[in-house]
Amino acid sequence: MNTHIMALWGYLSRQHKKQFLLIFILMIISSLAEIISVGAIFPFLGVLTAPEHIYSHSLMQPVIKILGITSSEQLFLPLVISFVISVVVAGVLRVFLLYVINRFEQLIGTEFSAHIYRRTLYQDYATHIGHNSSEIISSIISKVNIVIKGVIIPVLELLSSSLSLFGIMFILVFIDYKIALVSFGIFGAIYWILYSFLHKKIIINSQYISSGSTNTIKALQEGLGGIRDILIDSNQEFYCKLFIQADTPYRRAISDNNFISYAPRFVIETLGLVLISGLAYYLSQQKDGISVAIPMLGLLAMAAQRLMPAIQKIYSSVTSIKGSYYSVKDILYLLDQPISSYIDQQQLSIVPFKKDIKLDNVWFRYNKKTPWILKEVNLTFNKGSRIGFVGETGRGKSTLLDLVMGLLSPTKGHLKIDSKIVSMNNIRLWQSHIAHVPQNIY
Numbered sequence: 001m002n003t004h005i006m007a008l009w010g011y012l013s014r015q016h017k018k019q020f021l022l023i024f025i026l027m028i029i030s031s032l033a034e035i036i037s038v039g040a041i042f043p044f045l046g047v048l049t050a051p052e053h054i055y056s057h058s059l060m061q062p063v064i065k066i067l068g069i070t071s072s073e074q075l076f077l078p079l080v081i082s083f084v085i086s087v088v089v090a091g092v093l094r095v096f097l098l099y100v101i102n103r104f105e106q107l108i109g110t111e112f113s114a115h116i117y118r119r120t121l122y123q124d125y126a127t128h129i130g131h132n133s134s135e136i137i138s139s140i141i142s143k144v145n146i147v148i149k150g151v152i153i154p155v156l157e158l159l160s161s162s163l164s165l166f167g168i169m170f171i172l173v174f175i176d177y178k179i180a181l182v183s184f185g186i187f188g189a190i191y192w193i194l195y196s197f198l199h200k201k202i203i204i205n206s207q208y209i210s211s212g213s214t215n216t217i218k219a220l221q222e223g224l225g226g227i228r229d230i231l232i233d234s235n236q237e238f239y240c241k242l243f244i245q246a247d248t249p250y251r252r253a254i255s256d257n258n259f260i261s262y263a264p265r266f267v268i269e270t271l272g273l274v275l276i277s278g279l280a281y282y283l284s285q286q287k288d289g290i291s292v293a294i295p296m297l298g299l300l301a302m303a304a305q306r307l308m309p310a311i312q313k314i315y316s317s318v319t320s321i322k323g324s325y326y327s328v329k330d331i332l333y334l335l336d337q338p339i340s341s342y343i344d345q346q347q348l349s350i351v352p353f354k355k356d357i358k359l360d361n362v363w364f365r366y367n368k369k370t371p372w373i374l375k376e377v378n379l380t381f382n383k384g385s386r387i388g389f390v391g392e393t394g395r396g397k398s399t400l401l402d403l404v405m406g407l408l409s410p411t412k413g414h415l416k417i418d419s420k421i422v423s424m425n426n427i428r429l430w431q432s433h434i435a436h437v438p439q440n441i442y
Helices: 002-011 014-049 051-056 058-067 072-121 125-130 133-225 227-233 236-284 290-323 325-335 397-404 427-431
Strands: 356-364 374-382 412-417
Touching (some): 002 072, 002 325, 014 072, 072 133, 133 227, 133 325, 236 290, 290 325, 356 397, 374 397
Antiparallel strands (some): 356 412
16 A cells, blocks of 8 residues: 555645645644643643642743742743643644645645546547546546545544654653553554454455445446436336445445444543543542642543544544555556557648548457457548448447547558558547547537
8 A cells, every 4th residue: 555655646746745745744733732732731730739749840940940930829820821822822723734634635636636537538549448437437526535535634644643642642651651651552452453353344345435436427327328218218217226236335335434434432532531530539549639630630631632533543544544445546547547659749740631541451359359340441532522331330330430530540451541551650640630520419
């Protein structure tokens, strides 16, 4: 999966790569603000319950000297202001970060979708015939969103949450390393066990999501595209069932992955409350009783409010990345489509057309595994003549016209214009002579 993530990174424009890095820096600043707000709760509650302990604490001495504080009561206002400022700054940064991330999602979503659409439009006609249009539509409309929300944004959140986690753990270890290590060990072990058991299910669901998205679009296209036949044959229920059969496993897989990603949160929150309750009893039985317990419990409660979401975000980000595996593969396949070399041909001149169009011993089939559609075709069309092709469906009329227009290349033989062979080197120059009236108007 790491190689796929790096491949996606390669398709981001330089501007969006810079924006990604700026968002990451903003996440670091936001994480630091949250860490500071968590650390500020301990002296804030301490000065409310036992100001003399805070006043005599070694870490407070530089602050006391700078502010010229002479008694423990004078600490109250500076600590309250510091706590309020840290909480407000952290909150504002989180709101701003949410806005920036959502804007970034929209920008790279447009970039990937446009890139896929552009590369698809520049494929040759034979490639389009072999492609399932449902796959293209599904990728542009649905799978790009899955990749952005399931991989790119979770990578950012994974990095940010990891930083927050280690920062908060540092504060807790500094205050009481035993409580910090036990808490982290319990919560971390639960998430690790859950992920170990469920990651295969996530990958399987990823495949259902990827294929289901394509199959759902395909079912819609088949139903709406053949509406005349459906109305005549009264096949509405058949196509409804076809759609339901495609859509049900797709949505079930999404639902299962969402449950796997978010269900552990409630288990952890319950255990966190139990742990804090146990610690409250334990600390209240120690020397100085409740006056020492309240600052510690306040710190733990504040830390839990930040710590558990950080662990949950790391877990959900990892499961989200895993759950998007097959969608990422599909998107990369379309992003990697090579553009035909003839697209860039400079139209400095055009292929002369003064006499005739000739099909010289033309044979055609789509690939070696399919039967021949045309065999030994020898035709000449003089310039200015009017010609119509008449015949049964499936006898090669459209294929023959595609060959004349240069949309398809003969498997054997040649298309000649005034005795000059049309090849990949001059096909665009020949097509500049052609005007095509489509049978279907979109």
